[in-house]
Amino acid sequence: MIEIRELKKSFNGKVVLDGVNLDIKRGEISVIIGRSGEGKSVLIKHIIGLLKPDSGRILLDGKDITTMSEKEFREVLKRFGMLFQGAALFDSMTVEENVGFALREHTDLPDSTIRKIVKEKLKRVGLEGVESMMPADLSGGMKKRVGLARAIAMDPEIVLFDEPTTGLDPIMSDSIADLMLDTQRALKTTYVVITHDINLTYKIADMVAMLHQGRIIEKGTVEEMKANPNPILRQFLEGRAEGPIKVF
Template sequence: MSKVIIEFKNVHKSFNGLPVHNGINLSILEGEIMSLLGGSGSGKSVLLKELIGLMKPDKGDIMVFGKNVTKMGEDELIQLREHVGMLFQGAALFDSLTVFENIAYPLREHLQLTEGEIRVRVAEKLQLVGLGGIENKMPAELSGGMKKRVGLARAIATEPDIILYDEPTTGLDPMTAQRINELIIELQKKLGVTTIVVTHDLHCVKTVSNRIAMLHEGKIIIVGTWKELATSKIPIVKDFISGTICE
């Protein structure tokens, strides 16, 4: 049986007195793709930020590799982030840096590699995302889908144990979105990583997920496979899956 790598325990978070998380409990297993589903403002992206220590919950614990993120100081958080890759919304590339320099950035920050080793690693990761040979291009020369894939190459550059995807298919045409979905699955299989996908894209959820957790009114209201969500009798789940609730 797979072991638990990430665990949210009774996590609460409010902004200006408005609760976003009201007792989140969720366990994520080693090597699985867990999708977080929910409407806008349901706190999906906030969970990712809490997981890597960019935000602290008001109450509760977040365990990663058996260690409590909420109790970590900055040095410990830096060590944790070396094991976590994140694809941000919009890819969040540095506009003034080449593709090579964007992907090399976390390698220089976190790993003691020679320039030769960095070049090999960058080329290897670009090949993995299907963009070999574009090291010298600038972000402005790339399409939206290419930016996402470069962002993904950067996320996996340090060879992390966990990859976090924040709305990976938002703003992409259907063919490019499908390519990103395929990459999420390929990377999980090739690298054996534990994966969290935050999205409201039902096709993405259905395609990539081993399990899905749905957030509503500050809580996880269901955890299961796509089939289990699609056949759920919970009204809010039925409405979301059927598209009655729109973003």
């Protein structure tokens, strides 16, 4: 569904992505793992068009999205949803307005229908009766859930997750993982997740890819990755300070 080919990106001479190649299959949960600062967020921002590559291509159903006009790409964006690291809820709007935002902007649905959809999406992420609350009144876990409800409000084909469990306690992280699994299985959506949370990766991933020094160094199923002897991957999965990856 998404093919990333020789994607390169540098910032002020510092190479962040150095020829990334990756295939993301339709209807699967693809998890991209890697240390902080390895360019995972940069990669996901390229997929959704927030950044333009120095070179390389990103093909969505065979069409290169990096060379599309703004108008064309805006139509492509309607196929995407995204959950940001800090949820990025609009803090001047209520939960209901946040979740229904894209529906109000892009459809002519009557307000009663939008409210019904919002309620249903919030229920799907395990939240009820929070419609009139402001984002500032929500806990971290609730914000992520509302962010997920907003991301799936337009029934997108692809949802991107930027560190969905960062800043959450282990129990809340696990419940977010369950939620991601539930929604993905129910909606048959393609999920692309970037994270350094290994527990989350093991729980939800159909395909795992490791980004290291600007390249995808290994990819495979969870079982394949667990059995992979690559010392860099092993060090990361086992969370050891000693190994080929130098911490300082």
